Structures are given as structure tokens and as C-alpha cells.
Amino acid sequence: MRSNRLLLAVLVVLCLTAVGILMLVPSNLLDSGLVYRGF
Amino acid sequence: MIRREAIAWPFASSAMQAAFCLAIAALLAMPFVLHRLHAPSLAARMSAVPVAAGPYSFIERQIYEEKSDIDLLFVGESVMWVGVDVPQVAEGITAALGHTPRVLNLGWAGTGNDLVYYVLRELLERRHVRHVVLRLHTVDQMPVAPHPESYRWLCDCGDDVVLPALSVLERASAFGVEVIGGPRNLLSALRPDLVGASPFADTLGYYPNEKGYWNRPYRRLDLAPPVLAPATVILGPATRSRLLPEHVAEGPYQSSYGRATRDLLAAHHIHVTLLRFPARSEARATTLPVASEEVARYDGATILAPEPRALFQHLSDIEVDELYYYDDLHMNRNGSKYFTGAILPALVEVQREIDAQ
Numbered sequence: 001m002r003s004n005r006l007l008l009a010v011l012v013v014l015c016l017t018a019v020g021i022l023m024l025v026p027s028n029l030l031d032s033g034l035v036y037r038g039f
Numbered sequence: 040m041i042r043r044e045a046i047a048w049p050f051a052s053s054a055m056q057a058a059f060c061l062a063i064a065a066l067l068a069m070p071f072v073l074h075r076l077h078a079p080s081l082a083a084r085m086s087a088v089p090v091a092a093g094p095y096s097f098i099e100r101q102i103y104e105e106k107s108d109i110d111l112l113f114v115g116e117s118v119m120w121v122g123v124d125v126p127q128v129a130e131g132i133t134a135a136l137g138h139t140p141r142v143l144n145l146g147w148a149g150t151g152n153d154l155v156y157y158v159l160r161e162l163l164e165r166r167h168v169r170h171v172v173l174r175l176h177t178v179d180q181m182p183v184a185p186h187p188e189s190y191r192w193l194c195d196c197g198d199d200v201v202l203p204a205l206s207v208l209e210r211a212s213a214f215g216v217e218v219i220g221g222p223r224n225l226l227s228a229l230r231p232d233l234v235g236a237s238p239f240a241d242t243l244g245y246y247p248n249e250k251g252y253w254n255r256p257y258r259r260l261d262l263a264p265p266v267l268a269p270a271t272v273i274l275g276p277a278t279r280s281r282l283l284p285e286h287v288a289e290g291p292y293q294s295s296y297g298r299a300t301r302d303l304l305a306a307h308h309i310h311v312t313l314l315r316f317p318a319r320s321e322a323r324a325t326t327l328p329v330a331s332e333e334v335a336r337y338d339g340a341t342i343l344a345p346e347p348r349a350l351f352q353h354l355s356d357i358e359v360d361e362l363y364y365y366d367d368l369h370m371n372r373n374g375s376k377y378f379t380g381a382i383l384p385a386l387v388e389v390q391r392e393i394d395a396q
Contacts, residue, residue, distance in 0.1 A: 014060055022215055024212040025212065026184035026216075028187050029184070029216060
């Protein structure tokens with residue numbers, strides 16, 4: 001039970017870190033850079 | 040009243056939950072691992088970019104394989120890439136000065152001083168360049184965010200003079216950019232990308248785009264450019280008022296890369312020219328707004344900025360439309376040939392002065 005809680009805490013920390021970092025990525029990389037289809 | 044249903048726990052077992060945690064941790068750690076391995080190389084990163092986003096395979100070959108000196112280099116984003124017909128420049132200089140210069144157009148889609156810095160840093164480490172022409176931006180085109188393809192090549196490695204000096208928030212943002220590029224860069228590190236012959240080799244990097252204004256049908260025109268005396272195109276004390284400097288909030292990321300580019304060019308003793316392209320909406324204007332920060336950054340550089348009214352004086356509004364495509368700024372094949380022909384005497388004059396030094 002204790003290990004499950006620890007794993008849950010790790011999951012929450014990792015997900016919050018990933019979301020926080022991705023929120024700092026400028027939108028021009030996410031809405032045009034990654035799906036760029038030609039010029 | 041909204042009925043809410045309980046969301047089922049997404050993991051069937053603790054092992055699955057642990058595997059998911061490991062996958063996220065691996066994504067977050069990937070930039071650190073790639074730094075540690077010094078992989079993939081910047082050459083490999085560039086060769087992974089699709090040709091639709093720019094002639095990166097051509098740029099990669101020019102940086103890492105070609106060895107000859109470069110007399111005149113146009114470098115920068117798409118307005119430069121589609122706007123300067125470098126074979127025409129080479130022919131014009133050959134005819135005027137009696138020697139065949141090595142001229143290149145290293146341009147790409149998307150704006151960013153960051154990519155200008157990276158390309159020039161890699162190029163100048165390997166090849167001698169005498170004269171670099173950069174774009175003097177319109178006010179609304181001053182780059183602020185990282186280049187849209189920066190997730191492919193941005194790397195907070197030891198030789199980057201800009202990223203380590205940025206604020207914590209800016210560095211975290213750059214790290215986020217590296218995270219989203221991590222899986223693709225890992226693939227490049229595991230196996231090389233096979234790069235074919237560049238379709239831009241025949242035009243020395245220049246992209247003669249055959250599209251009509253705002254997706255209208257394209258019609259090839261052979262318009263004779265106006266004869267503009269070099270003194271009216273190369274800004275001097277009498278013509279300097281043609282530029283209207285305005286303050287533009289550039290942001291620390293791009294302004295830092297802008298300063299780093301200036302310092303890099305100064306360290307290699309390269310003559311710098313700024314080229315101001317006219318936007319379609321400026322076709323009848325006599326003045327050109329520019330960012331005061333950019334003009335001040337390259338204090339002492341040659342500035343080429345033909346007066347739009349004189350440049351387009353013999354053309355109707357419909358004919359001016361047919362010089363542009365995509366938006367207000369990008370010239371198609373008609374426009375680039377017309378514009379290049381008009382600034383060519385001034386370019387020859389600048390090149391003649393550099394040769395005499």
C-alpha cells in the first residue's frame with residue numbers, strides 16, 4: 001500500500017513537471033513547428 | 040444537474056504505472072542524455088529537417104562538406120530565401136567586376152535570430168566568408184519566440200554562448216523545446232538520415248517560387264527593373280531618413296541571439312549589409328519602418344533600402360500584386376527577379392568597395 005502511494009506521488013510529480021515544462025514551450029513550436037507541412 | 044461518472048484508474052497494475060512513470064522520466068531526461076553523448080551532431084540534426092521547411096540538406100552540405108571561400112552570402116528567413124535571385128547576383132557581379140564571385144543564399148522558412156546564429160557559427164568555423172547580407176526586418180516581423188523548427192537543433196551545449204546567460208524561465212522554456220525534439224533527435228542519434236541531392240543546389244540556395252498573390256494563379260512576367268543609382272539604394276546621410284526606427288519588444292531570447300550574431304560576424308571581420316525588403320503594402324511609400332534595436336545593433340553596417348515608390352514607379356497595382364505571393368512580404372519568382380535586378384548596381388558597388396579593401 002505504501003509503495004502504491006509512493007508510485008502515485010512520483011506519477012503526480014512527473015506529470016506536473018512535464019505539463020509545466022510544455023506550458024513554457026512557445027505556441028509557435030506546437031501549433032506550426034511540429035505539424036509543419038510546407039512553405 | 041450534471042451526472043458525473045467515476046473515472047476508472049488507467050493502470051491495470053503497479054508495473055504498468057511504473058512503466059508510464061519511466062517513460063515520462065525518460066522524455067524529460069533525454070536532453071541531458073543527448074548532451075552527455077554529444078549526439079546527434081548539429082549536421083545530423085539539420086539533415087533531419089524536411090525540405091519543405093527549408094533547404095537544410097543544401098545548408099548542411101555547404102557548411103560541412105564544401106570548403107571554398109564565399110564572397111557574398113545572403114542568410115536568413117524565408118523573405119531572403121525567396122527574395123534574392125543569387126545566380127542573377129553572381130552574373131551581375133561577374134559582368135561588372137570581371138571575376139566570378141562565390142555567392143550563396145542560405146535561407147529557410149520561419150523567422151529567428153537563433154537559427155541565423157547557429158548556421159553562421161557552424162559555417163564560419165569551416166569556411167571564410169567576406170560579405171554577409173542579413174534581412175532588416177519589418178516591424179511586425181521582428182522575431183520574438185524561438186524558430187518554429189528549433190526543437191530539432193536547439194541544444195544547450197557547452198559552445199552555445201546565449202542559452203547559459205538567459206534567465207531561469209527562458210532556459211526552462213528552451214529546455215521544453217529540447218524535450219519535444221528529444222524523440223526525433225534520439226532517432227537521428229541511433230541511425231543516420233539518408234539525405235538526397237538538394238533541389239536547391241542549381242539555384243545556389245535561392246527558392247524561385249512560382250505561386251500567385253494570395254493563392255491566385257501564377258503568371259510569369261518579364262518586367263524590366265528600374266535603374267536605381269547605387270547612392271539612392273545604399274543609405275547615407277542624405278537618405279538615412281528613409282528609415283523610421285520604432286521600438287519593438289524583441290524579448291531576451293531573440294535579442295541575445297541577435298547580439299551573438301553581430302559579435303560572431305565582428306570576430307570574423309566580415310562586412311555586414313542589412314537589406315530591407317519592401318512589403319506589398321509599402322509599394323507607394325517613401326519611408327520604411329524598422330526596429331530601432333536592430334538598426335542600433337548593426338551600427339556602421341551598410342544598409343540597402345530602395346525607396347518603394349521609386350522601385351515600383353512604373354508598375355500598376357495589379358503588376359505589383361503579381362510580384363508577391365503567400366502574404367504581404369514574400370516575393371515570388373517575378374518579384375525576386377525584379378527586386379534583385381533593381382538592387383544589383385548597389386550590391387556591385389558594395390562588393391567593389393570590399394574588393395578594394
